[in-house]
Amino acid sequence: MSYSAGASLPPPSRDLSRSCAVVGLGETDYRQDYQAAREAARNRDPDYRPCTPEGLALKAFERALDDSGLQRKDIDGLSVSFLYGGPDARSTANLLGVQPRQFVDSIGIMAGPLPAACAAIAQGKCDTVALVYAVATRAQGRKFGGALHRENAAPASYYYYHPWGWSSQAAHWAFAWQHYMATYGVTEEDLASVAIQMRRNAMATDHAIMHKPLTMEDYLASRYVVRPLHLYDLCLVNDGGVCLILRRADMSSGLPHSPVLLGGWGEAVVGCNKMDTLVRHRLRPQFQEAGRQALDMAGLTLSDVQHFECYDASTNHLVNHLEGHGFTAPGEGLEFCKSGEMAVGGSLPVNTAGGMLSGSYMHGWNHVAEITRQLRHEAGPRQIEGVEVSMFSLAQTDRVHPLIFMRGNSP
Amino acid sequence: MTTTRPDRILGPGHDEFWNWCARGELRLQCCDDCAELAWPVVQSCEHCGSNSFQWQAMTGKGTLVSWCRFDHDYYKGLLDMPYWTILVELDEGPLFVSNPLSIPEEELALGLAVSLAFQDCEDAGGAFKLPVFKKT
DSSP: OOSOTTOOSOOOOGGGTTSEEEEEEEEOOHHHHHHHHHHHHHHTOTTOOOOOHHHHHHHHHHHHHHHHTOOGGGOOEEEEEOTTOOOOHHHHHHHHTOOOSEEEOOOSSSSSHHHHHHHHHHTTSOSEEEEEEEEETTTTTOOOSGGGOOTTSSOGGGTTTGGGTOOSHHHHHHHHHHHHHHHHTOOHHHHHHHHHHHHHHHHTOTTOSOOSOOOHHHHHHSOEEEETEEGGGBOOOOEEEEEEEEEEGGGOTTSSSOOEEEEEEOOEEOOSOHHIIIIISTTHHHHHHHHHHHHHHHTOOGGGOOEEEEOOSBHHHHHHHHHHHTSSOTTOHHHHHHTTTTSTTSSSOBOTTOIIIIIOOOTTHHHHHHHHHHHHTOOGGGOOTTOOEEEEEEEOSSEEEEEEEEEOOOO | OOEEOOOOOOSTTHHHHHHHHHTTOOEEEEETTTOOEESSOOSSOTTTOOOOEEEEEOOOEEEEEEEEEEOSOTTTTSSOSSEEEEEEEETTSOEEEEOBSSOOGGGOOTTOEEEEEEEEEEETTEEEEEEEEEEO
């Protein structure tokens, strides 16, 4: 069976490995923006101005540019990802004050913008791409289930089962988790360990949204969204923007920070039997295939990975990533978490800034931002000592897309 | 009693599925070329790309693969909260999202044998019969 049918990325190629590097990083003030929105809602503040995708994108871009030590005139490529609506690429260039010679197609979530930009650079279309992403998810009151999803606007599983009252991303993860519990004899208390670990990681991260300690009692007392998943099993909903500046590797030295090289990528999609693949196999065939592609491209093996960031739409989905790629055997991911292996100082630190569960719901962009910080060795109290190789894994309900990064030479 | 449900997807292919339900039969598309069953309704086979199908009758027997209870009201008051949904592996192979009919919560378990039933429902497209599952 082919897992690459319908793939949308440039094919992984060893020639492209390490050919470009992240040299600039900008993020918005997730925590302050989240608190301001909640406070304004509580006080019904008439003067409060909600975040806009334009404002978030501009702030992230200006911070990334400043961080990179480059000038606006150096930006000759632009990739724009307004996932839930925003200006088109040309208008965004005007907004940011840049004049790119190349616009790179973007996807929205962190499912391909870096490989697309890397391929454009390799083809000589540009040397330095600003990749800008922003969402005003909370400000726009976006919902994640029910009649929102209509035919052809999303995978069929998002809308087809409306007559039975089954929809939402949470419902996908709930089916997978219930099956997992019944298969491996684990409990909600076991899964709580993932939410608690992500909260601890967020508490060591200034810009993470959730800083309040999370206890087992808090977790078990929290409301169910789709039982057996509790509120704390599901990712945050917040506004924010991220900008990454990707540059030809041979032009990436002499800048303020160590370059973070893009080493490899992969992609595998679910072509058929989606519910079976998701619920009973937890995307393992896709994780295996896409992970192999990415590691092959980078010339590395799984044991070279010292830091793992994965798309934690839910706590149990984080475990799917761990087990799917083979960091643990199927059924052993929760023990791995409970024994502290996912913490900084453990054998494989995971989502060290709190991921999307307790850090910020930036659709994978937050994970790549954290990888950039870790590989620069600028992660402060949560720095993984001596980290040289990080892996990111994106997985939605029907696609897996990992990225491999490595630390470049010091400036 | 007829209950109101969120709207079905209707149109070519989908209508045939619901028409069979109206006659008290659960039928799924079976690919003429590779004999794979499809669910949900497709316009072309996910396995081989063919667009030629027969509507094959299911026995209505299956076993439970998973289940979850909706506590969050995604449909904004349309359904009585909370409610259960189940994932059934039909004996013929496909996994089918449905609702349990009179299955006590404590009996929901991996491998539980279930059988097809139909429930009278309506949506914007009119009255229809919804395939659900009871304990065998």
